[in-house]
Amino acid sequence: MIGLKLFSTAGGVAEVLPRLAEVEADVQDLVEAHMEKMLGVTFLASEYVIDCVDGGRIDSLGLDENGAPVIVEYKRGTDAGAINQGLYYMAWLRAHKDAFRSLVRDRLGATAASQILWSAPRLICVAGDFTRYDAHAVREHRRSIDLVRYRYYGSDHIGLETVASVTGQSVASRRVRRRAVGRPAARGQDGAMAELIAAVDEALIGLGEGVTRVQRKQYAAYQRLRNFACVCPPQQTKLLVYLKANPKEVDLVAGFTRDVTGLGHHGTGDLELQLRTERDLERAQDLFRLSYAAA
Template identity: 75%
Template structure:
């Protein structure tokens, strides 16, 4: 983003819209909290959440991501090397206060959401004006799920986010694939479906850096900041993949792609893709790229 130049077109020519930082940190926090789901794929739960008199802190924002993972978001107006350590400090507190967090989820989102909180991969998202190379190195040395996100304001009504680094603490993807291919009942699937699942996995991971895998009981999610693909537990003869692609932008092919907007299904995304052979994995590559670009 720092190398990106943005221009406003007018009848008389082009005017550059120069990037700038917020006046104060609270402006960034307020903007993200008001549009957290659209910007980060996270449901907002609480702002300036007190960790109590003993711990003596306030978490900038608490949320729950698309897969049920708890999320802590910390903000800095500019560059601040302390944001990662501060966030990790709060993340440790969160892991020691799971019941308190689940009560918060229950009060805000209901009993079902609270029962499905995924504690295997709580996340820390740091939103700041910039990060140093030491920050990027530091997150890669940790075993926690951490996203470093750079922001910029353009003019009076444009807001940009750029993922600088993303590290996952979750189950290694190769184990994700083997576990999912075995099915929830452990009965196993055909070798052809296992190979198909592995080919899909390689394709999704190969789209770019910072792709993380989250394993839930009925689906495996691939995400950057947000989910861009969800691969469901293999059925008898096919894999169902849900993508964050607008079905109206796709020429739907019966038996291959389907608009599931408003229909209940596991995972996230409005475009369903049915994969039966390795050739189908080749056919779906452009849709994979579209969904990745939108995440």
């Protein structure tokens, strides 16, 4: 059940009642037209027909901010088969990497196709609602699955709420993750920097339920449905963190925060944080929360 109550304050206070889409295609068309803004995913294809014995048609295919393949399935209301259907398509994806790589090459170019993050394919189910059994089921699978509930409000608003989010990691990925965010791994990385890395990881993971971490060679991304923070490997005396917070809404401090809009860097986000000490991390907490809320 939806717990959010929305009220209009124009000419008094009146509740804006939530509603489902008339048909499933209405939700699919809206999300596909604005997938990057709504889900943090670059749209690749709609109603993609898969070539296998049992056949099938994937509602949407995309590539997320970290280069991971994304399957999006839509249901107008509550559908007990949505997760299993999506997992069936994910199995096809893992067995037909060349087909997906070719699609990415055609839509986004050879560079994007060569950098696909095959260790972390994702399934996003967008539906009118989910049962408690759905939320439990995704936690039993070793796959990256997001359950996203939608509601229309009036004629001009739609709400998306992440009901459950689970990151599936292979053994190799977990080993990489531990080296990246745990104790010193790189030669010359001192104990103080290792402790700072671990503290930043703990702070970002602890912002709320459903925070997941995706490890790439150049950075570690922290996401809800979309990335909200990217932590790069430490430099000699500082750790660079990129946030989705709007730099124009932040009081920039030289040597601590920087607007990198339009400047090339690893990871995603236009606000750069330069962390050198635990005190810097304390100063960054409000910015972490601001970026988390925006994701």
